[in-house]
Each structure stands twice: as structure tokens, then as C-alpha cells.
Amino acid sequence: MTNRSRSFRVPDKPSLDGIEAKWVDVWDESGVYHFDRAKSRDEIFSIDTPPPTVSGALHIGHAFSYTHTDTVARFQRMRGKSVFYPMGWDDNGLPTERRVQNYYGVRCDPSIPYDPDFSPPAKPDPKRQVSISRRNFIELCDRLTAEDEKVFENVWRRLGLSVDWRYTYATIDDTSRAAAQRAFLRNLARGEAYMSEAPTLWDVTFRTAVAQAELEDRERPSAFHKLAFHRADGGQVHIETTRPELLAACVALVAHPDDERYRDLVGQTVRTPLFGVEVPVKAHHLADPEKGSGIAMICTFGDTTDVTWWRELQLETRAIVGWDGRVVAEPPAAITSEEGRLAYGRLAGATVHTARERVVEMLRESGELIGDPTPITHPVKFYEKGDKPLEIVTTRQWYIRNGGRDTDIREALLSRGRELAWYPGHMRSRYEHWVEGLNGDWLISRQRFFGVPFPVWYPLDGEGNPDYEAPIVPYEAALPVDPSSEAPAGYTEDQRGRPGGFMGDPDIMDTWATSSLTPQIAGGWERDNDLFERVFPMDLRPQGQDIIRTWLFATVVRSHFEHGTVPWRSTGISGWILDPDRKKMSKSKGNVVTPLDLLERYSSDAVRYWAASGRLGTDTALDEGQMKVGRRLSIKILNASKFVLSVAGEDATDAPAAVTEPLDRAMLAALSEVVEDATAAFEAYDHTRALEHTERFFWEFCDDYLELVKARAYDGDATTGAGASARAALLIALSALQRLFAPFLPFVADEVWSWWNEGSVHAASWPDAAEFRAAAQDGDPAVLATTSDVLRAVRKAKSERKLSMRAEVERVVVRGKNVRNAQVAEGDLVAAGRAAELDFEITGDSELTVDVVLPASDA
């Protein structure tokens, strides 16, 4: 209650117009959101901000979840914490590559040399993309993402995020690349990262491997084809398949060991149709007697079950689908017959789709297709960003262990998940189910261009073949490195690709391999260890529920290996934004509303109000009605503040008057309860509850308390007495309310705060319930509640008679038990209700009843 200026600047007509531009600049200049790194760990609240993908426009969903985090940041700051609230940009990976291709009309061809004078076509032609070198391509990626980041930052500022903009990073910048490479090299040195040649889920459009976490199922039409295999005894055995085009890749048939029908056949061989290849018949428990004919063909590789069978039954490899999704030219060696090789020749070079048609045609001709194919619909695995079904191709890839193959690592990671505090709590089960369901390690290499390269070279032997078993790695001090343009220590660039020389690893890391290190990147790991020790492990990881299996899990994995700890204490999971029809918003449906438009129409605080009314983990509909409510609330705060300051402002001295009146004390007692509740709610990451309770109190404060004390506050003695009590209470409450709203409505809160205080409300201290309890003395909230009830009854009577609220009342009679016992503020009620007379009748009834006698109407 000190340092108040008496020269108030309360505008005549307060307004929200231009409020964002004004305060964004003020905050930027004052540095009110600056992180104070001199503070010790326990005085710091650190946030592992999600770096949004910089591949176009921000989505209203971003505004939603980032607002949640911002309310927490502001609360913690007001509680006295130094808040580490950085911002990152996720700019590597496929979304950026795709955007650059379309935006500039180019495509990357790594075989083309760098052209330092290249400039992109003036008018991009999507059908004729210009081929450019990898380095030129990456330059364009850098250029475009830099522009996008500026746009993003402006929206964030306008939304009022209290980020410290001195702490930003991009997942492709030198710092991030160095961190990603360093972490990888340490994983490699400890045996947590390894290279393996294995069947890999492969996207034929992007021509890259994809990880289990990036898969999704889509329903696709298909058909069962019944094929005749030939038994040694001249008989046939029929199998059903949805992938007849893989017949040439068939390496075995498989039936369940208990299946009587095929028991004799197991251990024998059969010949494939068309190609005449002899394949064994095997037994395996995964073969389902209920499916198809109960016996299946195993191909290398039609689906992940094939991979399991191939591995567990130790079958041959007979791959026919190449990296481009087409049937490879050379037939498998096992196809020896002339007819078989001829049939294969008709498939070589064809897409999977065409190959299927041709195989079916040939099977029809040969009579080995039994009946017509039966159409079905079944789920097929897709890369979540891809358009064609995944194939399984054997390739050499880098992996990081994640418990998918080691039970001890799995247990350790499950235990890390239990160390974390989850908000809401049930989100933990998503983490646990994902970890428990892993069926392989984390594939981190991608055959793409814009990303963090693997910091690894391979020596070439005398014939120019790489020795993958003896990778050459750089010193950490040299990071980041680009092995495709830099030579390893001890070699010169002219030895690249030569026998006895070296080759760089051509791949880049999956984007999650970098973003799984955001706490380390933002926190200055191995770059600014003083900072890192002050912020890590971080307090909060806010994020979406859809990326628990990717971002959250991967971050836990990296932190577990590198630091032996969880990366944060808590994680807050935001829900989806649904459009008003309760469907998930998506760009493809064209129902995305841009945040800027809404910020302009309703004000930033109004949009934040809508966002803050959505709880963590709960899907929330985009509701412009809520934004209207937020706008109305903001305007109400302007006007109520104006009123309080104009009526009570002159009493705002260093020595405020004592609050003596029961009604005033009652209001302050109720306020202390609200403060207590809002504080507890914020501490439990329940920002919605904090807002609801503050808001409810504020409306009652305006509707009832302000009306009741208005007359008393206007009149009364200047420095003592009932009037001074009202004015002191009004100022105390106003100060508290402005601070309670500050995390939610930062613009309007600082606006009204600035009318009568020095400094920003966002640097002010969070209200302390004890302070208000002390001011309230023995105040009983029931006095305010009861008096308000009577006032409401008076209003109701006037409203029913269709009278103005100014209408005079002849007499009000309040009946009930103990009604006189200081439960009703008599004088205030008479003034606010314009009652000539107020009487009490004590009855045995615990229920309160009110009679309002109005003048007889003229009519």
C-alpha cells in the first residue's frame, strides 16, 4: 500500500482500442519479462516452451495452449519467481522443405553443385520445379523460416505472451545443431545409439524411413485374393492375400501350430504360383486360423507381421520393392524358371499399384487365382504426413535405444514417467501405454536434406566401400559439423569418395532427435553451464496431447541417458481446439480461423479469456461467444476501476483509513477467500478455476458491493468514518482484483494499474490472502451475501412492476431468524434500494423473506 502516486491519470472514456500496441511497446522497453539469471534455482521457474513448427501460419489452437502457459508464467512471476520463459522455433524437417518447394518452386537435388549466385524463380511454377543443390536449398529454408519467425513473434507479442525474447532458438541454428550432434555422439559413445541394417517402414513419396511414432492407420479399400500354391504331391493349398503383387517376394507360408488342416504340410515345401519358387511351410502362433484360409504367405515385406515372422522363423530375404516404391529390375535369385523370370519381367519397374493389376491378370491367365477377389476395407499404415501407404524396405539406419527392445531401459523410462507430475493426471497413462507398446528402438535417421546431419564419416576401403563398423567422429569442440561438406580430421576434402578416403553420412536426424533436446538447447547445456544449472531440470513442459509419444517421450529418453533425471518436474497437457461443430480443426478442412483476426475483433485479452476458460487436457470448442464475454469483462474492469479511483482515489495515501464497517469487512473477508482459492488453483495448474473464482467475485463486487457502498463512498467524511471505510475497502479490493486478473488479461490489467500505480502490475506481487484477512478483521462474508440478497429482492420487485431501479420504495420488511444481528448493512441497503423505511421482523424461520412495498401505481 505504499508508493502510490496521488496524481491519477484516469481517462474519461476508457477503451480497449489500441491497448495492445501500447503495452507491447511498454513491456518491451521496460524489460518487465526479463529473466533474472542471478537468481538461484529455487527462486526460478523455468518453462520448456514448445517450439512451434514454422511452416506457415499460426493456428488458433496455438493461441489457446500458449495462453495456458502464459498465465502460469505470469502467476509465478508475480509470486516472486524469476521466470525463464524462452521461445523456440521448430524449423527443420519436412514441413519446411515442403513449404520451401512450393513457395519458391524449387526442389533439392544433392548431386548438383552449389551455385552462389542462385536466386529463386520470380514466379514459382509448381509443375516445373527448379532443381538446386542441397546448400542452395538449405539457404532458401533459412531465408523463409527467418521471415516466418518474425510473423510468429509478432502474433505472440500481440497475444501478450510474457516471453523473454532475449532467449530464443531455432532447431536448425548452430546451437541446436551442435547440441543435437553432441547428444548423439554421447549416445553413440555409450552404446545408446547404434546403426543397423534392417527392414524399415519407408515412405516412397518422401523416400525416407519413418519411425513408429510417426505412423497412423487409415482405412483403405482393398481385396482378398485367393491364390493357389502347389504342393509336392500335386495338390493345391489356397492362401488369401491383399498384396498379390508381393508374390515374387514370398519366402514361406505359415499356419498355426495347432491348426489340424495344415499340420501335415508344415515342414514340407510348396511352389509359388507364377514364379514357381519353392518355399517352406512354417508354423507360428501368430498365424490366425480364423483369418482367410488360416494359412498365410510371408513376403519380404508386406507388413510388420511379415517382419516378425521373417525374423523369428529366420527366413530368407527376397525384397522386390525399392526405395522409389517400384518393383526392382533384377528378379530375386530364387526365381530360376524361364516362365518365372518372364512373369517378373512384366512387373519390373512398375509401381506397387500397377504390379498388383498385372499379377492378378497373370494369375487369372494361369488359373492360379481362385474365384474373384473379395473387396474389403482395412487399415493400412501411413506416414502421418504422407499420401501413400508405407512399404517396408531394408535399409541402414541409426537408432537410439528407447526400451523397445530392452526391458530394463523400458522399466527405467516408465519409472521416469512416474516421477513427473502430470496435469491432468490421467495423461500419464498415455505415456505408459506407449512405452509398454513399443516394439522397436527409435529410428532417428531420415533420408532428407533440411535438418541436423549425422556428425559421422566412414572410411572407404581399397575398393571404395565404406566401413560402417568404424565410423569417424569429430571432436565436440568442432560441432556443429556438416560431413557432406567438411572432411574429418586427418583427411582432406579431395579424399572424399575415393578408395582409401572417406564418405560423409548422407542422412539427417529426425526432427524429434533435435526437439527432444529443447531443455538442453534453451537452457544452455555445455554452452552456458551456469545458466543450465539454474534452469534444469525445468519446472514445466507444456504441450499437446498428440505428441506425448513423440516429443514428451523422446525428451525423457534423452534426459534419462544424458543426465540421469527427468527433464522437468511437471507437464501440462493442453486439449484440442474443436471448431464450433465439435470436429477437430485441421487445415485440410479449411475451417481454420487465424488468430490475428480474432485478436483484432475481440481484443487480445478477450481471446486469452476464451483460451483460459479451457482446462488443461480438455478439448475446447472455438467459441467466439466466450471471446465476447472476455471483451465485456475487460471493459467492465476499465469502468469499475475508473469508478473506484474517481470516488476513492483521493484517499489513496500512504496511510489508508481503517476499514470499520461490517459490510466492507465482509467484502474483504470474501476477497481473502477468493485469493486463497485462486492461489491454490494456480499452484495445481488449474488456471481455469482461478479465473472462474476471480471473475465470479468481481461481478458480485460490481453488481452488489459497488451499488451498496456507492452513496456512502461518495459522501462521508474525508478521512475517517463510514465513508472512509468504504473508500479504503474499495481500493484494497481494486488492487487485489487487478492483480488477480493480470495473468489472464495482461493488457487491461496493466492499463488500469497504471492509472494509479508506478511500475507494471506484472511486476507487482501476487495478492496475499493473509493481508486481506487482516484488513477484514472479524468480517463475515455472510453480511455481504445477506445484504445482497435483500437488495436483489428489492430489484426484483421493481423489475416485476417494470419500474426504474431509481424508483422509490415505501418500505422494505426483512423477516427471518436473527435478521438484526448485524447480518444486514442497513444504511447501505436503504440508500442503494432507495427505500424510505427498512424494518426487520424476527421470526422462527431460518429462511429469509423480504417484502417490498412500492407506491401504488397511478394506473
Next chain:
RNA sequence: GGGCGGUUAGCUCAGUUGGUUAGAGCGCUACCUUGACACGGUAGAGGUCACAGGUUCGAAUCCUGUAUCGCCCACCA
């Protein structure tokens, strides 16, 4: 097939460990230009808390089952 979450007024949602007549806002209706606020205010109508059982003096709240919606996972021949 397994799991997680939801189902409360026309709409969007609260309802804190079970405790009187279930709350708010929007929308709707009526009224009021009252000296903070017409970018207002006051009041009103509107709900068998998805359904069926059960526990209990008492259930929107706890238990069982069903329906339904959303999401996730699964070895999808």
C-alpha cells in the same frame, strides 16, 4: 480386440473429498437511458444431471453394467 476421457439448460461449460430447492455465461423474453459502464444494467423463463441397476439416512458425485461420442494403441494374411 485393449485402453483413456467425455455425456449436466437450445449452446459452451462449472459443480472442490456424497449433504437442503443442481449453478454460470451466451442465446431468448420483459423492463430500465440510475451521476463507473448502452462496447451497458436489472429481472425472468428454461434441466427426470445419457440409460438401467446397486451402496447409503441421503447420489450429478461412489460401485456395476449398457448406450453413445472423441482420442490412443493392437500381429490389419
